[in-house]
Amino acid sequence: MTTILTLPVLLPMLGAAVTVLGSRWATLQRVVGVVVLSVVAVLAGVLLVVADERGPIVTELGGWPAPMGIALVADRLSALLLLVSTLVTLAVLVYAIDQRIADYGRGTASTTFHPMYLMLCAGVSLAYLTGDLFTLFVAFELMLTASYVLITRRTNASRIRAGMTYVTVSLLSSLLFLTAIALIYAATGTVNLADLAGRIGTLPSGLRSVLGLMLLVVFGIKAAIVPLHFWLPDSYPNAPGPVAALFAGLLTKVSFYALLRTQTLLFTRDEPWTLLLVLAVATMLVGALGGLVQNDLNRLLSFLLVSHIGFMLFGLAVFDAAGVAGAALYAAHHITVLATLFLVSGLITRRTGTVALDRMGGLARSAPWLAVLFAVPALTLAGMPPTAGFVAKLALLEAGAAAGVDTRIVAGVVILASLLTLYALVRVWVRVFWGKRRAPLPDEDDADEVVIGTARSSVPMYAATGGLVAVSLAIAVFAGPLTALTARAGADLVDPVSYRTAVLGARASR
Amino acid sequence: MLALVVAHLAVAALLPLVSARHRRAAFGVAAVLPTATLLWALANTAPALHGGLTTTTAWAPTLGLTLSFRLDALALAMVVLVSGIGAVILVYCIGYFGAESPEAPRNAALLLAFAGAMLGLVLADDLLTLYVFWELTSIASFLLVGQSGEQREERRAAVQALLVTVFGGLAMLLGFVLLGEAAGTYVIPEILAAGQAGRLHGGVLTAALLLILLGAFTKSAQLPFHPWLPAAMVAPTPVSAYLHAASMVKAGVYLVARLAPGFSDLPVWWVPVVVVGLATMVVGGWRALSATDLKQLLAFGTVSQLGFLMVLLGSGGPLGEISALAGVALLLAHGLFKAPLFMTVGAIDHATGSRDLRKLSGLRTAMPGTAAAAALAAASMAGLPPLLGFVGKEAAFAGFLDEGGLRGWIVALGLVLGSTLTAAYSARFLWGAFARKPGVEPTPVHHRPGALLTVPIWICSVAGLVLGIAYPVVDVLGASYAAPYPHVSGYHLALWHGLGLPLLFTAVALGGGLVLHAQRDRITALAPRSPLDAQRGYELTIAAIARVALGVTGRLQVGSLPAYLATILVAFVLLPGAATVLGGGWPAGQPLYHSVMQVPLAIVVVIAALAVARAKRRFTAVLLVGVIGYGVGGQFIVDGAPDLALAQFLVETLSLVAFVFVLRRLPADFTEERPPRRVRVPKAVLGTVGGAAVAAFAVVLSGARTEPSSTIGEFVRLAPAEAGANNVVSAIIVDFRALDTLVEIGVLFIAAAGVASLVLATRYDRRGRRRVESGQSSPEHEEDVLG
Amino acid sequence: MTTSRDESHDPMPFEEWDRPREAWLLSGDCRRPGQRSLLLEMTTRAVFPTVLVFSLYLLLVGHYGPGGGFSAGLVAGLAFVLRYIAGGSDDLGAVVRVRAPAVIGTGLVIALLTALAPVAWGAPVLSTTKLAVALPLLGRAELQTSVFLDVGVYVLIIGVVLDLLRALGTGIERDMRDAGEDA
């Protein structure tokens, strides 16, 4: 079991190395990628089941006990998010592979895509599993550096600005993270999370909140909390379809996970966190309003992505077991639905040759399956019943309704943001799927990686997207066990005794 | 019951397969399930009237999310409307949509799906279950109104219907959650019991009830949310007849009827219901009098009737029993007269190609059967005996007249006014559709409606007559629903209650209606613009939302990277900074320096750093950065970190080389124009404040340390013995924390690949412009990056 | 290379002290004899192997003093940088025949296998042990298995430096030739 915990990190890294060594054999690259991620998905499922039954699973790497060595920890929250994330990365990989086959043929190997993709997955896994603050930083770097390469790969003149924005902002956030780690070490003398939980508690409360706020800002940048979110709608939409799907699905949520983990483990609170409530309101509204005015489909989705980060923040801000559980459930749902929508957007763009809403039309007739593939995740994101989005939103609303007057008011904002989200998505539906049919526009830039304006979207691309839709539907169908699981995860988070005991053993009692 | 609902949705999903073979058959197949549902419900009348038939399926019990259903009197009445009329209308569709209609497959599937959702809604025994199906009906309505979305009116109406109803629906959801939180359950009977017992109170209850009413009002097209309903008339007539007359628009009324027994004593409940309901009844009736499109006329009539039902089923009061009874009767009556009237319009439209009552003339003789059926339905609408509409209306008047008092009289008079208008527009409908009008040529009938178009009209109209005569049946049903109200009146539905005020009121309404109809020309001249145009209100709201969205986004999302970075810095300085100022203490005894050697190195680093900030040439800046790097390396030596210093020197050297390689290609000066002072100074200030803040954090936080590092002792003890390394730092890197190292070389791996991909592909960027063909071998740039 | 406005003949203003006056970097292009520096080439030939040996020393000494895989790899890498500056890519290509990405991949694989290998003996991932090896002539030598991780790091870093030389060195040079710019 303890070896299994390391494999979600080490296997993709090994896969990345193999795909570089075998970078002339296209099939090898594809097989390695799909096999590795499938194995990781299975392992994540095993971890989830075991962690749910027996409590957090801990591996002390090299046999060195924490806080000396690095501990990997899989508890309910991290195992759940790992499982969902891996399913998403797997589906996106299949989509990307088949897009490439459709555009370049079967024999084309990729020099950078596969290794970077697998490295990114390794980074994501490690970020979920690590029980060490510095390793979390390193995991972020692994994930982010790979994402820099993926987003700037084959950029042209018009898209390179997006790459610069993304890389620069991320670099700043990384350096601030490192600064925060240095300051935390200066104050406490440890970087192990479980150990920190004990040591931070002994600091004066003023300094505790300094560190808490510092980590909030650091993770807030990458999680796209308003007003730290501006970079996101300027950069994600310019990435190629599958890459944007990967980013939208995973990166912000990994940061949110880090926020959730650190705030609940290190900076426990007894009542709702007013500052975060305010930020949640701002995030929900600014994102949703931004989505309303966009003409670029991907930008619109990016703004909605930001908006729904606010939903998760709301759950965290409530800061009780129900709120945190709601946030966890919402994160799991959000990972799948955003990735799906960006994949669908990729399919739409391939068909129409444009991302501009006012230049599309009539796809409901010409591509009914695409309409279905869009409608289901769109309804999910808008939180319409009976989708997963509804269940997750309900969990948040109930937590908010129970926690006090402030949170009830913010629950009202959740409702408003849902309505605005629906409005934005209805705009997409009306512009893209209704109206007169239009001929696809020609690809404006032939030379770049993205081929658009073609009907050549292979069946596996649809199947991969459909697979993600199925994951999202499964979250709704199995909402019973899942909400029970996230409720237990929420209880773990607000009372992290089991986490600390699992990592530190008897030393946790300090 | 869940199985029944799911069966509807599943068959709807499979229906396109049938449509692909035979378009008209799809509607026939679709009609089977509603028929079966109706029969099932009727077969279960006995249990339904005595306690109800329930099933429960847990979905997400942690959240209180269960799918609970109950067949009771109210649900039974609604099932008659939803499934009974649904089946009839689906048969009507066979005739309405031709064998070749491209619209047919979509409509068949959507109508059946809607029937399933609506069935779930009316059977729901749990607030959340109800909400689930509530929104599903909104979505089905959106798709049915929008159709193929090719006409702008369709799109506009569909979006308006969706936004308004979902707005209400979401508000209602919040209300449900608040109510559920207060009551500790979402099960409707338990909540009603808690409400009746007065166990719920306070601001939360007020907010919850108002939010729930908001949902009910939007769905049932109450003032001022009603304009979506007339707008939705762009949908095909069977859709209008089913969704926007018989079933979906009743959902709000139904919800109010469900919850009224628990809460109608509270002013926060009955005041809005009565005020909004009466206003809707009057305004809707008034607007119907000036409509020229027959469907519009019926739509406003529906708005009016929904207001009526809202008052009856929601107002409660001391004699809530009677108005509830009247409400159930009229609920049934409305479905049974409004659906055939709509279908009549469809038949007329089909036969003549027009719905404009100014153009239609002489159809009474051309389509006598249709005319007779429509007359029967319109009579029920106007409240003529012995139809069900009359029975219900009598009871309605009786209830409020008996209640008396200010409230009773106001409501009763309001109802008379509304009923007068109802009688007037009923007459207007019959006159407009069938009468021979002076000066208008008799409208030619292209093809007479066949049996599929007329029989359904007859079925509904006659049902209204039969139930009117067989009023005890409705009475039993209504009494079962009204049971929770106090039994004080002993009132029963009947065709004859003797002479009395209620009968007088009915007569006044009918007479007044005929007078109004006689004065139709003046009214049409008077009516067209009411001062408060709710439709314009909707448009203004949407435009305002767009303007706010544009204003907010335009101001915040400025697209400038420096602005974004500055925001991040401000947040990083401000949030923890404020906390530091508030809660931090400057450590006592902070030394100026620990080792003399730190001072000269620091001076070098600081001077080089300040020079970098001012450097104009790239190369100079890079060299100065090198100086900083070596200076920091020197500090590492002083601090006792030789490994770190070694790595720092080597990395710095390699960085310099890399920079120099790239600088070969770039101009010597920074290409950036020197920005004006008003840009430069704030940036420098922000940067300085940021630096000062970090320094302050460092001092304050490092001064707060009370314990030694958790690990230093272990590391020093174990490094030589267990890790085989005297160099503790090295032991940490390759052994104690080897994972960090592993991941870190992963980062290097990525960076190298990224640099190669960025730089080596550059030479192909400008050549581009060639179409990538399918099946082509490796793109050139890939080969290059491969090495 | 220098910017177009040419004012170098003027008495140099104070802030222009750092203005470049000549190509300050020797080109790596071997085929242009005018740019070759015999002295540098000779020195490099002499220094190159020495530095490589020194890097191996650093690799092995890491457990006992400053050094380790990183520093060793960087030192070796700098040796290749020197070689490139003196002899250009053709010269470098003559020394290193493997693809740089393959070197990097190999380094990573070595490191990862070192991490996973203990599992085969039932030990935790990334655990290390002391191996006693009987060497001919030298007798018994002890070896901490974590040295393999260091070797992986060493190989990977050499690969990274080579890849950087390939991209930033050769690649940019080729771009400049393509663009007709004087190197």
Added chain:
Amino acid sequence: MTTMTTTMTMDPVTINMVMALTVGVLYAVGFTLLLSRSLMRVLIGVVVLGHGTNLLLQLAGGPPARPPIVGTAPPESFADPLPQALALTAIVITFALTTLLLALGYRAFVLVGHDEVQDDVEDRRIARQKVPSAPLEAGDGDEQDVESADDEVEAAAARGRDAAS
């Protein structure tokens, strides 16, 4: 561990004035450069910031002490080795990121002829707009249709203003 912590006295880790100033200046310069439009300046800002961060990380371990190499000095006089190891990792990562950003700057320069970070075109367009593009009700396909729908919404709004005033 327990035995060690009790026997070892707690050294004050407080960062001294000179080092605080150094770190502060490095951060200030890094931040300022980061805010400029030239990607090369941004890059240099990142490098300077990186130096500041690595120095801070090392300083977090405490004041200068003997190198932690067993056998060269008594263990009590050792500097805290962990921040050193972390800083070493951080140095390498900063280096990797620097080269990547350098390559990106190069590519930007080759593609657009300079390395300035431009403002986002779409954001500017939206900021200039008065009415949202692609209004909901429009979209029959031709531009004219869009225009007219815009007019309608505007007209409706104007009517409302007139009515209100």
